[in-house]
Amino acid sequence: VERPEHPVKKVEIAGTLFFIEDADEWFFKGYDLLVDYDPKLEEPTYHFKKQ
Structure with a gap:
């Protein structure tokens, strides 16, 4: 697993x-960036929300 070298943001869930x-x-x-999980597809979903 890759570890961050110079992260600008990180979160562990x-x-x-x-x-x-x-x-x-x-x-x-x-x-x-909003990250969620779709249990039906059994995979993460990614949503980009304009600031």
């Missing part, structure tokens, strides 16, 4: 670490 590296921050500029 139920033992799973989510993070954004500083080199990838540009991708999220102007948006909030």
Whole structure:
């Protein structure tokens, strides 16, 4: 499992670490990323909300 080297944001939920590296921050500029879980599909869902 990859560990963050230069995270600008990180959060751990139920033992799973989510993070954004500083080199990838540009991708999220102007948006909030909302992560949820779809039990029907048994996979995470990602929603980008404009700030």
